[in-house]
Amino acid sequence: MRAALVQLTVSDDPVANLAVTLDLVGQAATAGAGFVLTPEMTNALSSTREHQRQIFRPEAEDPTLAALQMAAKAHGIWLLIGSLGLLTTDADGRFANRSFLISPEGEIAARYDKIHMFDVNVTETEVYRESAGYRPGNKAVVADAGFAKIGMAVCYDLRFPHLFRRLAQAGAQILTVPAAFNHITGAAHWEVLLRARAIETSCFVLAPAQTGFHAEAHGKGRRTYGHALAIAPWGEILADAGTEPGITLVDLDLAQVDAARGRVPSLIHDREFSGP
Numbered sequence: 001m002r003a004a005l006v007q008l009t010v011s012d013d014p015v016a017n018l019a020v021t022l023d024l025v026g027q028a029a030t031a032g033a034g035f036v037l038t039p040e041m042t043n044a045l046s047s048t049r050e051h052q053r054q055i056f057r058p059e060a061e062d063p064t065l066a067a068l069q070m071a072a073k074a075h076g077i078w079l080l081i082g083s084l085g086l087l088t089t090d091a092d093g094r095f096a097n098r099s100f101l102i103s104p105e106g107e108i109a110a111r112y113d114k115i116h117m118f119d120v121n122v123t124e125t126e127v128y129r130e131s132a133g134y135r136p137g138n139k140a141v142v143a144d145a146g147f148a149k150i151g152m153a154v155c156y157d158l159r160f161p162h163l164f165r166r167l168a169q170a171g172a173q174i175l176t177v178p179a180a181f182n183h184i185t186g187a188a189h190w191e192v193l194l195r196a197r198a199i200e201t202s203c204f205v206l207a208p209a210q211t212g213f214h215a216e217a218h219g220k221g222r223r224t225y226g227h228a229l230a231i232a233p234w235g236e237i238l239a240d241a242g243t244e245p246g247i248t249l250v251d252l253d254l255a256q257v258d259a260a261r262g263r264v265p266s267l268i269h270d271r272e273f274s275g276p
Helices: 014-030 049-055 063-075 155-159 161-169 183-201 255-263
Strands: 002-007 035-037 078-086 096-102 108-113 119-121 127-129 141-144 149-152 174-176 204-207 211-214 222-225 229-231 237-240 246-251
Touching: 002 014, 002 204, 002 229, 014 035, 014 063, 014 246, 063 078, 063 096, 096 149, 108 141, 108 149, 149 161, 155 183, 161 174, 161 183, 174 183, 183 204, 183 222, 183 229, 237 246
Parallel strands: 002 035, 035 078, 149 174, 174 204
Antiparallel strands: 002 246, 078 096, 096 108, 119 127, 141 149, 204 229, 211 222, 229 237
């Protein structure tokens, strides 16, 4: 299976972002990719809740989702929409950060709501409280895409290895980690965490990413790290997208998953223990 990681520099304008995304998805399909992955917040990155409320839509009405479903069908590809910001019916008004796996028929094969919220103090001026605007999910997801079983995660989930172990033990062969990773933490931790998750689970890890400075008409903007990565089950880096928007192709041999697990079968070596 040939996969394509889409790297984007989205703004806070979903219409403009969609045009770029559709073009890159089309390029990936033309290059022979049967599985195309976009990053977290494919529809828009916005730092203001007021603007988010104006541009986000419920799932059933979201134009980015509808257009990408049509694109998956038109190209006959599996498409992971890394995530979309969506309106919900929650009483507190918080949004969903939801990842979608779309089938070659254009149908939603799986949904995953990001479980772990990015509530961190990166520096004195880089402070994030994702949980103030987004409500966390509570269900891990492994989806059967026919060519592979896919364990779905989003960005900050990467720091919680128990989630990935559960996904692998439930049958996942590919772990997807679409992200809008902070440029400071990304430089320090992105690669090593992705490689660790691949090694621990003997899975392929595919991590499409946002990159560069995300200009906003209605906010201050933010910077993301880029470097969309594809990691093999033994931990090797198969592809690194660098810091420019575009597509990065990688060919996956799923036999490598069984080979790695045969060499180090740690997924079946769990033991019960007491304490601390």
